[in-house]
Every structure is written in structure tokens, then in C-alpha cells.
Amino acid sequence: MKRAAQIARFALALVLVLAGAEAALRVLKPATLQYYRDMKLLHSYHPEYQVGLAPNADVYVKHHAGLWEGRFTTNSRGMRGTGEIDPEADYIACLGDSLVFALGVSDEDTFCRRLDGITIRGKKYRAANFGVDAYGSLEYALRLEDMAPAVPRLKKVLLFISPNDFSMPPALEAQGILPDDVIAEKKRNNQEYLTAFRIQFKLTEASYLLQAAKLAFEQQRVQIPANMADYKRELVRAGVLSPSPGASQPEGMRKYLGTVFYRFPARPDCGPVQADFLCPEAVPAGIECTDPIEVERLASRELPSVTREAYDRMIAYAKERKFELIPVILPMQVEEIHCYQHGRSHPLRRYALQAMKYFAAKNVRVIDLMPETKQMCGELLTDERGRQFRSRVRDYFIPGDGHLTVPGNLWTERSLKTALEKGAF
Amino acid sequence: MLFNSVHFFIFLPVVLAVYFLLSHQLAKRIWLLCASLYFYAIFRVPFLLLLVFCFTFTYSVVYWMSRARSRPARIFLLNLAIWGNVSLLYFFKYIDFSFAVWNALLGLAPCDSWYAQAPGVLLPMGISFFVLQAVAYSVDVYRNEVAPAKSFLQFVLFKSFFPQLVAGPIIRAKDCMDQFLEGKTWNTENFQLGLRQLVLGFFKKTLIADPISVLVDPIFHNPGAYDWISMWIAGGFFSLQVYCDFAGYSDIAIGSARMLGYHLPKNFDRPFLSSTVTEFWRRWHISYGSWMRDYLYIPLGGSRVSAPRAYFNVFITMFVSGIWHGADWTFVVWGTIHAVVMVFEKFVLGFVPVKNAWDRVPRLLRAVYPFFIFTLSMFFFRARTIPGFEGGVDVAYYMVMKGFSFADGKLAQVPAALAGLVVLLFAIESFKERNEGAFDRLFARPWVLYSLSFVLLGVCLLIYSVTVSQQFLYFQF
Numbered sequence: 001m002k003r004a005a006q007i008a009r010f011a012l013a014l015v016l017v018l019a020g021a022e023a024a025l026r027v028l029k030p031a032t033l034q035y036y037r038d039m040k041l042l043h044s045y046h047p048e049y050q051v052g053l054a055p056n057a058d059v060y061v062k063h064h065a066g067l068w069e070g071r072f073t074t075n076s077r078g079m080r081g082t083g084e085i086d087p088e089a090d091y092i093a094c095l096g097d098s099l100v101f102a103l104g105v106s107d108e109d110t111f112c113r114r115l116d117g118i119t120i121r122g123k124k125y126r127a128a129n130f131g132v133d134a135y136g137s138l139e140y141a142l143r144l145e146d147m148a149p150a151v152p153r154l155k156k157v158l159l160f161i162s163p164n165d166f167s168m169p170p171a172l173e174a175q176g177i178l179p180d181d182v183i184a185e186k187k188r189n190n191q192e193y194l195t196a197f198r199i200q201f202k203l204t205e206a207s208y209l210l211q212a213a214k215l216a217f218e219q220q221r222v223q224i225p226a227n228m229a230d231y232k233r234e235l236v237r238a239g240v241l242s243p244s245p246g247a248s249q250p251e252g253m254r255k256y257l258g259t260v261f262y263r264f265p266a267r268p269d270c271g272p273v274q275a276d277f278l279c280p281e282a283v284p285a286g287i288e289c290t291d292p293i294e295v296e297r298l299a300s301r302e303l304p305s306v307t308r309e310a311y312d313r314m315i316a317y318a319k320e321r322k323f324e325l326i327p328v329i330l331p332m333q334v335e336e337i338h339c340y341q342h343g344r345s346h347p348l349r350r351y352a353l354q355a356m357k358y359f360a361a362k363n364v365r366v367i368d369l370m371p372e373t374k375q376m377c378g379e380l381l382t383d384e385r386g387r388q389f390r391s392r393v394r395d396y397f398i399p400g401d402g403h404l405t406v407p408g409n410l411w412t413e414r415s416l417k418t419a420l421e422k423g424a425f
Numbered sequence: 426m427l428f429n430s431v432h433f434f435i436f437l438p439v440v441l442a443v444y445f446l447l448s449h450q451l452a453k454r455i456w457l458l459c460a461s462l463y464f465y466a467i468f469r470v471p472f473l474l475l476l477v478f479c480f481t482f483t484y485s486v487v488y489w490m491s492r493a494r495s496r497p498a499r500i501f502l503l504n505l506a507i508w509g510n511v512s513l514l515y516f517f518k519y520i521d522f523s524f525a526v527w528n529a530l531l532g533l534a535p536c537d538s539w540y541a542q543a544p545g546v547l548l549p550m551g552i553s554f555f556v557l558q559a560v561a562y563s564v565d566v567y568r569n570e571v572a573p574a575k576s577f578l579q580f581v582l583f584k585s586f587f588p589q590l591v592a593g594p595i596i597r598a599k600d601c602m603d604q605f606l607e608g609k610t611w612n613t614e615n616f617q618l619g620l621r622q623l624v625l626g627f628f629k630k631t632l633i634a635d636p637i638s639v640l641v642d643p644i645f646h647n648p649g650a651y652d653w654i655s656m657w658i659a660g661g662f663f664s665l666q667v668y669c670d671f672a673g674y675s676d677i678a679i680g681s682a683r684m685l686g687y688h689l690p691k692n693f694d695r696p697f698l699s700s701t702v703t704e705f706w707r708r709w710h711i712s713y714g715s716w717m718r719d720y721l722y723i724p725l726g727g728s729r730v731s732a733p734r735a736y737f738n739v740f741i742t743m744f745v746s747g748i749w750h751g752a753d754w755t756f757v758v759w760g761t762i763h764a765v766v767m768v769f770e771k772f773v774l775g776f777v778p779v780k781n782a783w784d785r786v787p788r789l790l791r792a793v794y795p796f797f798i799f800t801l802s803m804f805f806f807r808a809r810t811i812p813g814f815e816g817g818v819d820v821a822y823y824m825v826m827k828g829f830s831f832a833d834g835k836l837a838q839v840p841a842a843l844a845g846l847v848v849l850l851f852a853i854e855s856f857k858e859r860n861e862g863a864f865d866r867l868f869a870r871p872w873v874l875y876s877l878s879f880v881l882l883g884v885c886l887l888i889y890s891v892t893v894s895q896q897f898l899y900f901q902f
Contacts, residue, residue: 013876020880028632028842030884031639032892064892066642209887216890220431234470260471261517263545268535385649385813 018209025208033212035064040211042072043132045201049142050194053078053132063104067401070106077150080129081107087152092118092125095140096160097180099332100131104403111404111412120420125155136165136180137310138188144314148321156324158367158416159314163333166307167351185306277390279377280341289339289346299353308358315362327359329368330412332402337373337393367423372415381407426467428677429630434886436464441684445611453608454582457685464587465550472549475513480584482509483559484577487566491573499567506563514556520546522752551591553749555584557716562598564720571599579605586687588678592671594692594712601689609686619683621868624878625853626676631885633850634669636843637662644837645807648824655837656828660800662839663807665847668696671710695854700783700791701774702766702798706743717742732775739771740764750806755817759805766798801825 025033038061046052055078062069075082080101085091094100094112102110115127130147132139140159148154166181187193204211235241238256251259283289303311318325329352331337339346349370356366379391396408404412426432440460447453466473483506490502521543527533533540562584565571574580582605589596609615644651644659651659675692682689696709706714718727725738747760774780783791808821857864868874 009872013872017876017879017883020876021883024880024884025887028636028846028884029840030632030888031636032888036891066639212887212891216887219891223431257471257474260469261547263547265543265545267542270536383812384647387813 022207022209025212031062032064033208033215035062036215037208037211038062040205042074044078045198045205046146047198048146049135049139050197051132051134051201052143052146053080063401065400067398068104068403070104070109073107077147079147080131081110081113082128085128085151086126089126090123090153090155091128091151092120092156092158093128093130093147093151093154094158094160095130095144097131097135097162097165098133098403099162099330100129100160101133102129102131102404102409103133104398104401105406105409109406109409111409111416114409114413115416118417118420128154130157131160134180136162136184137307138181138184141310141313141317145317148317148323154321154323156326157314157318159325159327160330161327161352161355163348163351165351166304166354169348179304181304181307181310185304277378280338280374281377281392283338283342284334287335287338287346289342289344292345295345295347295349296353298347298350299357301350301354303354303358311358311362315364325364327355327364327366328416329356329366329370331370331373332397332404334393334397336370337376340370340373341377341393365423367416367419369412369415369419372411372418375411375415379407379411426464428674429627429885429889431886431889432467434882434889436460437681437684444608444685447608450608454578454605457608458578458582458585461582461585461587461590465585465590468550468591469547475517475549475552476555476585479510479513479555479559480581482506483563483584484574484580487563487573490563491566503563503567507560510556510559510563514552517546517549517552519748519752520544554593554595555590557595557713558584561595561716561720562602565598571597571602574598574602575606586682588681588685588687589689592674592678593710594675594678594689595716596689596712601687604687612686615686616684617868617871617874619680619685620878621680621874622676622683623680624881626673626678626680627885628881629669629673629676629850631673631888632881633843633846634666634673636840636846637666637669640837640839640843641666641807645809645820645824646811648820648827649813650835652834652836653828653830653832655835656824657800658837658839659824660804660828661796664796664800664803667803667806668693669850695858697796697851698788698792699795700788701770702763702795703770705795705799706763706767713746717746721745728771732772736768736771739767743767753817755805755808755821758818758821759802762798762802762805 029037038059042054042057042059042061043051044054053074055074055076057072057074057078059072060069061072072080074080075084077085079085092115094115100112102112107113110129112127112129112131115125118125118127128147128151130143132143135143144157148157162180164179166179168177168179187197200214204214232241236243237251238260239252302308314325331340331352333346333348336346336349336352340349352368352370356368359366373393376391376393376396380388381391381395382388391407396405396411397403398405426436440457443456444453444460447456462473462476465476486502486506486509490499490506493499493502524541524543527541531539562571566573574583579602583596583598583602584590586596586605641659641663644655645663648656648659672693679689679692690712692711694708694711696705699705699708722738722742725741726734727738728735730738741764743764744757744760747756747758747763750756750759774783804821804824805818808817808824810816811820814820814823
């Protein structure tokens with residue numbers, strides 16, 4: 001009896017603690033967690049492609065590290081910043097991942113919203129945003145089939161191919177981070193995974209505490225090995241541990257101790273002063289450009305089967321529904337942009353060439369915005385303090401994040417309008 | 426290791442568990458020493474060498490000093506201990522600033538011939554604290570106020586004890602060193618009182634100080650975009666942020682030590698209830714204020730000298746305080762503000778009728794004045810160089826002037842939850858002061874203490890797990 005009472009008291013205390021923590025999180029809204037909570041509630045579970053956007057949402061999101069903030073709204077079908085669909089108007093839709101969903105800016109600053117009312121060869125179009133973050137090619141196809149029926153007069157769909165749809169930079173690949181399409185392939189026929197995903201999505205949607213606990217677990221799974229790798233690197237640098245085969249020889253303990261207490265600030269550049277702002281800007285240190293031929297050679301590799309399947313599915317659907325599917329290559333990796341501006345290329349451009357080659361073989365015209373990146377230099381912009389300055393490539397992408405800034409979205413809008421008008425789409 | 430990290434949430438229970446499971450006294454102390462060295466090494470392993478050098482050097486020199494027979498030898502060794510430690514502090518903390526002063530005094534620009542390029546020396550965590558602790562030990566032994574450490578182990582434990590190692594309280598040998606002669610046994614009351622203070626510390630740091638930084642950082646980063654009211658919001662809330670951050674750290678330090686059975690001195694005593702800036706410095710960072718009084722102000726003569734000399738002593742003490750807080754012009758200005766105000770108070774309140782009149786003003790109203798001065802000074806404490814300004818001092822001056830100018834701009838929005846938490850914190854502290862017995866009785870019930878602790882610590886752990894923690898402000902010292 002006494003034992004039962006003890007267990008009951010313990011259970012009650014546990015419930016109170018969990019309820020208390022849930023309440024504390026909802027009231028206090030800690031900035032670091034609130035960002036993730038807001039983004040979570042902006043999304044909803046979808047039985048076919050697991051995650052869509054919640055309908056009729058209106059959330060002001062602040063990035064937890066202060067990188068950006070903005071208003072996110074969705075219409076009754078879960079399309080961002082679109083407003084309710086006008087059944088009488090012709091539409092052009094934007095389809096893609098976080099690039100198109102436009103993480104980093106408010107609704108009114110997204111390039112898709114700014115295409116609203118675009119005139120192409122005398123015809124006016126409204127714009128609808130089908131984009132959802134973290135999507136790959138398969139999700140694009142499923143999302144298209146889900147959203148298109150809600151837009152009766154859908155005339156064109158701009159499909160934005162993302163660099164991480166079917167490829168991944170070597171450094172990230174080495175950490176075991178897989179492209180979106182490879183992940184989609186693994187999970188789509190895995191019923192166990194899909195069921196577990198649905199359960200955890202619903203639970204973490206209902207409970208702030210559970211969502212925070214899941215985030216904490218996932219973050220620590222990444223952080224702990226990263227910390228261990230940092231410590232190992234220091235020990236290798238100091239000569240305490242042996243370096244990996246092929247790695248450069250460590251400094252040794254003496255040199256290590258002689259340098260480890262300093263940060264060696266950069267010396268001022270006392271060379272001749274550059275009178276004018278020069279375009280293109282110099283390629284930043286650490287970026288190694290290569291010959292376009294070399295990248296073409298890398299691009300001869302076939303696309304993964306799941307990617308081809310998704311592309312074929314979208315092409316067939318477009319034919320069936322009688323709208324034009326227009327794949328768009330929107331350069332997002334500063335390495336390829338810098339190299340292009342100097343007449344060279346970069347291995348990260350491989351994904352674009354592979355996709356363009358595939359669509360060309362299917363007689364689907366592609367818009368490649370790489371030539372427009374020459375404008376990412378010298379444009380007169382205004383900073384948050386109201387001061388004007390000449391733009392560089394980095395001003396078009398959020399530092400530490402990679403998504404488009406407001407100037408980046410404006411550049412994309414201008415470039416798309418030019419390409420759509422010029423290309424007679 | 427940061428207190429506000431997942432690592433510490435694992436570290437502390439492990440240290441406690443092993444410490445109290447060990448029965449041998451020597452094993453307990455060695456375990457505590459290893460844990461403390463590990464705690465410091467996590468920041469950057471090579472800095473551990475610096476810490477080891479500091480306490481080995483101090484122990485050795487003071488040992489010889491205590492055995493020296495002649496006065497000149499004792500004075501020489503005392504100076505060696507003091508200036509040896511101060512030299513370490515100077516090299517790691519002030520050498521880069523010295524280069525900046527040289528360049529500023531000669532009006533040199535980066536490409537001029539005599540421009541001195543700073544070497545970029547990294548600042549080891551806690552050096553400002555453990556150097557002061559070493560100097561205090563050396564002087565106390567010289568003055569025969571405390572016997573030298575009975576063993577090297579006792580001394581290194583006293584110096585490296587992890588709760589106070591990186592940001593105080595600055596513990597004195599005469600008050601605390603004897604605690605490290607033997608290991609402690611489990612005491613439930615110590616554990617519960619320690620846990621209570623630890624939880625209060627995390628509450629202040631994670632749920633008040635860190636959210637305040639989200640509010641004030643954008644204002645300090647771009648003051649031109651905000652209106653005059655926002656300047657005062659930034660200054661006032663930053664003052665609260667520093668209090669919650671530093672007092673929170675002290676609470677965590679004192680609480681952790683208490684859980685292990687060690688008693689560290691109180692470091693904050695409701696400083697915002699002070700009536701004067703002078704009183705404020707007796708309630709704020711008490712261990713540091715008393716150190717400055719005992720090892721700088723009183724040796725200079727204190728107030729037992731002529732009035733002008735007394736004013737000079739106050740001024741020098743506060744000026745040095747400013748520089749101790751940071752190697753930048755902003756801290757020089759910050760310290761000077763406090764120095765000037767304290768000299769002014771000493772002069773004005775030296776007149777009995779003025780002092781009597783001031784004492785008759787209601788306490789809460791009197792508290793507005795030192796808070797206002799503290800807030801004004803905190804513009805300089807916080808401001809950093811931003812584009813369009815000459816430096817941090819320029820930014821701070823701009824913000825203060827804007828605060829008095831009724832200029833337009835964006836109004837900073839203070840989250841209601843944050844305002845509520847600040848009010849709650851002061852309500853708790855006020856309740857605790859007036860009803861200590863009732864407060865203790867409430868938290869003497871284990872289920873109240875443990876439930877609240879689990880909730881608060883659980884929320885804090887979740888926050889630390891998801892993102893990189895905001896560093897404690899006083900870590901820059």
C-alpha cells in the first residue's frame with residue numbers, strides 16, 4: 001500500500017514536471033527554441049509527401065541566431081504569400097525547396113510574390129508559390145500534383161532545381177549528409193519509417209516539450225561527434241595523435257605551443273589603393289576554379305533513378321494538364337558564381353549541367369540564370385543603417401545561411417522576368 | 426566549460442556522484458582537482474598550462490617568502506609574486522591594448538612607419554580572477570593574516586576549484602582555503618540549498634539575461650534606426666542583463682560549491698536597492714569590490730588621509746576597476762564615470778546636512794539615482810565599434826545623446842513575458858529578503874524544490890542542447 005502510494009506520488013510529480021515544462025516553454029517562448037516552434041507550426045503533415053505548409057498560417061519568424069526575420073503567411077491551400085487563388089486569372093507557379101519557399105525574407109520580398117502580375121509577351125500572369133523547404137525532386141512532383149488542381153488556369157510552372165536535390169559537396173558527403181533524392185528513395189517504400197514519421201510529427205506538433213526534446217537529441221547527435229573531431233584535430237596539430245594517412249604533417253608540440261596563444265590578426269593591406277570599385281570582384285581565397293570542360297566531364301554521370309523518375313513524372317503531368325514546365329537553374333553556390341564571373345567554372349556547377357542535359361534530351365527548355373549573376377557586382381544597395389554601397393556576390397545571400405537576401409530575391413525577380421520575356425516562354 | 430552547456434549538465438552530476446561515492450579523503454580531493462582541471466581544459470587545453478604555471482609559481486614564491494628571515498627578502502619575494510602574476514595578466518589581457526594606445530598617442534594609421542601591429546594574444550578564460558586571487562593570497566601571507574597553504578594540494582584545489590575558477594566569486598585564502606584541507610561528506614541540507622541557488626542562477630542567466638540580449642543587441646548594433654526611448658530601453662535592460670548574467674553565474678558557482686559541501690561567499694546583495702553609487706559597489710560583485718578595497722584602496726591610504734588624497738584614492742581605485750573589466754577605451758570611460766561620481770558623492774555627502782536630507786528621501790526614490798548612473802555608464806560598457814562610428818566610445822556617446830534628444834525612430838518592443846520575468850525575479854528577491862523563514866520553509870519541502878528544479882533545469886537543458894549558448898558577459902575578463 002505504501003509502495004503504491006509512493007509510485008502514485010512519483011507519477012503525479014512526473015506529470016506535474018512535464019506539464020510545468022510544457023507550460024514554461026509556451027509562456028516564456030525562449031528565442032532559441034521559438035524559431036523552431038514557429039517553423040514547425042508553419043508546416044503540416046501530408047499523407048503523400050509527409051510535409052506541406054499549414055493552411056491559413058500567419059507567423060512572424062525570427063531566426064534564432066538573428067540572421068533574418070520576416071512574416072510568413074499561407075492561403076487556404078497552404079501556398080506561401082500567395083493569397084487566395086483567382087479562378088479567372090492565368091497563373092505562373094514557382095516550385096522548389098527552401099530557395100523558392102524563400103526562407104530569410106518576408107512574404108512581400110520573395111521573388112515568387114514579386115512575379116505576381118508579370119507580363120510575358122503581352123499576357124499577364126498571377127503568381128503562386130508551391131515551394132516548401134527541405135524538398136527534393138520526388139517531393140516536387142508530388143507537391144505539383146497536389147497543388148496544381150487548386151489553380152484552374154495554371155499556365156506555367158517554374159521548377160527550381162536545387163544543388164542538394166541529387167548531389168552534395170564532398171565535404172558534406174564525407175560527414176554522411178545525403179542528397180534529398182537519395183533520402184527520399186530510402187524512405188518512400190519504408191512503411192515503418194513513414195508510420196514513425198507521422199507519429200512523431202503529430203506528437204511534436206502538439207507538444208512544444210516533445211519538439212524541443214527531439215531537436216535537442218538531433219542537435220547533440222551532430223554536435224558531440226563534431227566536438228570530438230575538433231579535439232582530435234587539436235591533438236593531431238600538437239603532435240599528440242598521428243594524422244590520418246595522406247594528411248599534412250602536424251606542427252609538433254613546440255611550434256603548437258608557440259602559436260596557440262595567438263590569433264594572428266590580418267596585417268593591413270598597404271599596397272596601392274584601388275581607386276574604383278572593380279567588377280568582377282576577385283575570387284575569394286579558398287575557392288579553386290576549374291576549366292568548364294572539367295565540370296562538363298563530371299556532369300556526364302547519369303542522374304539517380306529517383307530523380308529521373310520525378311522529372312519524367314512532372315513532364316508527363318505538365319503535358320496532361322497542359323501547362324508549360326520550365327526548369328530553372330538559380331545559382332546559389334557562391335563558388336560557382338565567382339568562378340563564372342571570371343570565365344571559369346567550379347565542380348559544384350555539376351548538378352546544373354546534369355539537369356540541363358537531362359531536360360534537353362526530353363526537349364524541355366531550361367532557364368539558366370548563371371549569365372545574370374554578372375549583375376551581382378556593383379549594384380547600388382542600401383544597408384540597414386541607410387548607407388549606400390556597391391554590391392558584391394555575398395550581399396545576395398544570407399551569411400551563414402545561404403538563402404537569398406532581399407537584394408537576392410530582387411535580383412532573381414529581375415533575372416526571371418528578363419529570361420521569360422527573352423526566351424519566349 | 427560553460428555552466429550553460431549540455432557538457433556541464435553531465436559534468437556536475439558525475440563529479441558529485443563520484444565525489445561522494447569515494448570514501449578516502451585524499452581520493453576525494455584528487456578527484457575534485459582533476460575535475461577542476463578538466464573543467465578549465467575544455468576551454469582550450471594549452472591554457473591549462475598557464476593555470477598550472479600560475480599556481481605553481483605563486484605557491485613556490487609564497488612558500489619561500491614565508492620562510493625568508495629578512496624583511497628585504499620577504500618584500501622582494503612579495504613583489505615577485507605580485508608582479509609576476511600581474512605581468513601574466515598584462516601580457517594576456519593588455520598587450521594588444523598597449524599597442525592600440527601607442528598608435529593612438531602617436532596618431533598612427535595602419536600603414537604608417539611606426540604603426541605597431543598587435544600580436545593578437547588570446548585571452549585565457551578567468552585570468553583576471555585567478556591572478557587577483559593569487560595576489561590576495563601572496564599579500565595575506567605577507568601580512569600574516571593567513572598561514573601559507575599546508576600542502577601544494579590544498580593550495581591548487583583552493584585556486585582551481587571549478588565553481589569559482591573562471592568568473593569568481595574571488596575567494597580569499599583566509600576565508601576559504603581551510604575548507605580544502607579535507608574532503609566533504611554528503612549533507613542533504615547542503616545539497617538542497619546548493620540546488621536551490623543553482624536553479625536560481627540558471628533562471629537568471631537563461632530565462633532573463635539571454636532573452637534581454639535578443640532585445641538590446643539589435644539596438645546597440647544599429648542605434649541610428651531606433652528612437653530615444655529605445656536608447657533607454659537598451660541601457661536599462663542591458664544593466665539588468667549584466668546583473669542577471671553575472672549574479673546568475675555567481676549563484677550557479679555558489680550553488681555548485683554548496684552541493685559539494687563548500688561555502689563560497691555571497692557576491693551580490695540586491696545592488697539595485699542602493700542609495701548611492703558608493704553603496705552600489707558594496708553590493709555589486711562584493712568579492713571584487715572588497716579585493717579592490719583591501720589591496721588597492723587601503724594600501725593607498727584609503728580615507729585616513731587628507732580629503733584631496735582620499736578623493737584621489739577613490740578615483741584611482743575606480744579607474745583601475747574600469748581597466749580591469751576590459752582592455753578597451755570604453756572600459757576606461759566606464760571606470761572614469763564611476764570614479765568621478767564616487768568622488769563627487771564623497772565630497773557632497775561629506776556635508777552632514779546634505780547627507781541627512783538625502784537619507785530622508787524614500788528608499789525606492791533614492792535607488793533611482795544609482796540605477797540611472799549605472800545605466801548611463803553601461804552604454805560605454807556594452808558599446809562596440811560599428812560601421813559609421815569612430816569606435817565603441819563614439820557609439821556610446823551617440824546613444825546617450827540620442828537618449829536626451831527625443832529623436833524619432835523605431836521603438837524597441839519589450840516582450841511581455843520578459844518584463845514579467847524581471848518583475849518576478851525582483852519580487853522573489855524582495856520576498857526572500859522580507860520573509861527568509863517562509864522562503865526557506867517553502868523550499869525545505871523536497872517535492873517543491875525538486876519539481877521546480879526539474880522543470881527549470883529541464884527547460885534550460887533543452888535550450889542549451891539546441892543551440893550554442895550565449896557566453897557569460899564577465900567571461901571577457
